Amino acid sequence: MASVAINSIDFEEEVKKARECYMYGDYGRSTTFYKLAIDKLRRYCQTLSNVAEKKHGNECIVELERELKSTVEHERMIEEIHENLFKKYTSGGGGRAAGGDINNDLNYGSPFYNAAVDERPTRDPGFNNRNPAQGVAPFQPASARPQGGARDIRSANHNQRGRNPPSNAPHNKQKQSDNKRGSNQADNAEKRYIPTPAEKDLVEGLERDIVQKDPNVRWVDVAGCTGAKKLLQEAVVLPRYIPDFFKGIRRPWKGILLFGPPGTGKTMLAKAVATECKTTFFNVAAANLTSKYHGEGEKLVHLLFELAKFYAPSTVFIDEIDSLCSTRGQSNEHEASRRAKSELLIQMDGVSGALGNEDPSKMIMVLGATNHPWDLDDAMRRRLEKRIYIPLPDAATRKQLLEINLKEVSLEKDVDLDIIANKLNGYSGSDITSVCRDAAMMQMRRATENLSMTQIQEQAQVLKEKLQSPTIMKDFEDAISKISSSVSKEMLEKYDQWMKDFGSV
CATH class of the missing domain: 1.20.58.80 (Phosphotransferase system, lactose/cellobiose-type IIA subunit)
Structure with a gap:
């Protein structure tokens, strides 16, 4: 039955x-x-x-x-x-x-x-x-259906599409594979991934949302993080220059995790990798790999790595990776989320994973960043072979951050960046940027303090000259008094403990 x-x-x-x-x-x-x-x-x-x-x-x-x-x-x-x-x-x-x-x-x-x-x-x-013995090519009819003279909207384009069998036809799979791997290879212009008809919308969405060819962030734009920079250069840059060395047990690292407090430069480091190493940069967030349709989440993950292989060498940067790869088996975990996690793990380290190629020109590196490393799934933590702690900036790094943020701001002679850097102990990089921005706007606040909007419009030219005045030391002191650090001591202790338990530098 x-x-x-x-x-x-x-x-x-x-x-x-x-x-x-x-x-x-x-x-x-x-x-x-x-x-x-x-x-x-x-x-x-x-x-x-x-x-x-x-x-x-x-x-x-x-x-x-x-x-x-x-x-x-x-x-x-x-x-x-x-x-x-x-x-x-x-x-x-x-x-x-x-x-x-x-x-x-x-x-x-x-x-x-x-x-x-x-x-x-x-x-x-x-x-x-x-x-006649060779047969005749099948005839392709016109697009009408003999039903009361009415046209069927599903066959309106039959003349153009009737000759192509469904994308899952066995005899068409090899053609699709050749299409993905070899399309436009002979063309010296920019390569373009050509998806199958069933994948077209998904691939276009991924390319539109996450593919960045040049984020335009240099190593010098990232203050501090010396250890992380060296490791990233070892994982991405050196294998392209000396590929014969990075083989076998010395193969490049295929997964790197950057963790630490918010605002310490993890995302900036990822963008610098893509810019300096001339790799295709895939900036992935949870919204890019989720769908309301059954089965499309894991299909998006698969297509992401297909794109990464096509545009290799590639860097797949997953920001807030804990939102995509949190611990499996929780009571509130949805089945679709679990399947997407499993597909991501398979693509990273499965039998037919996307990262198994040792050719540096076809290299794909997964770079993850998170503020909650303790929420990561154990299997994902193992696949991210290097786990680097990005701490709060030290005194020298804080001064470097001040110089980068204030390079276009005129400063009074009494402004001492060393003193300001010491006062910013415990501040993250984004906190220091906020302090610099607030201090740079103090001159505008003083000039417009007692003026109405009408008076500001009338005196715009005069105000423009006043706003050219340099920023003074008191402006930074006032900004520091108003802006506190966004990172607590308890959180820093938690990062230190996780680094002792699972860190790998």
Whole structure:
């Protein structure tokens, strides 16, 4: 006895496949899927107790039966036309030479001409073959369906698309693979990944949202983080310059985790890697790899690494990686989230993972950043082979940050950056940037303190000259008194403990 469908997903998939096959002109498979979907939906309706739902299900059955009948009629019409054309052009029927012009012959006393076909079929070179033993190329019909003279919107583009079988056809998989790997390789212009029709929307979304060819951040733009810079250069830069050395046990690191308090430069380091190393930069967030549709989350992860391989060498930067790869098995974890995590782990280190290639020109490095390393899944922590702590800046780094932030601001002679750097002990890099910005705006606040908006507009030219005055030491003292550090001591102790337990530098 056949099993009873327990939800609508069972037959929705069959309907989707039926319509896809119809769209690609595979009417035989489409008919099979339609019949299977109708059978499953009919059995599902028998299990419903709600009258309204049962009525709606019966209406769906009627609609599917109408589509099935239409598909069968369309297939029958095509077979009839194909059979008659085959006989005519292989036997030279009607006294006309085989291999004649189809466009001219269709209306030339043809007994099988059907008025319902409102467009002429395109000329197929296969009909010029005079050897019947080799067969004739299949005829591609026009896009109308003989149903009361009405056009079916699903076959409006059949002339253009009917020759391509569904993307999952066995004989088409090799062609797709060649298309992905070899497309545009001969062209000296920028490479362009060409997806399959089913992947087109997903790939376009990924390329639009996360691919950055040049973030334009240099090593000198990142203050401090000397140890992290050296390790990143060892993992990405050196393998490209001396590839013969980085082989076997000395292969480059395939996963690096940057963790530490917020605002310490983790994202800036990732952008500097992409800029200085001339790699394609994939800036990934949780929103890029999630979808409301069943099964698309893991498909997005797979396509992400397909893109990374195509544009290799690549850097896949996953910001706030703990949101994507938190510990599995929690009570509030959704099934879709678990599947996406599993696909990400497989791509990073599976049997057929994307990172198994030792060729530096095809290298893909996963770079993760997080403020909560203790939330990471154990398997992901193992795949991120190097785990680097990015601490709060020391005195020398704080002074360097002040110089970078104030390079376009005129300072009074009494401004001592060493004194300011000492007062900013415990501040993160983003906190120091906020202090510099606030201090630089003090002159504007003094100039407009007692003026209304109307007076500011009238005195704009005078104010412009006043605003050119340099920033004084008191401005920095006032800014520091108003802006406190965003990192607590308890949080720093927690980072130190995790570094002792799981750090790998």
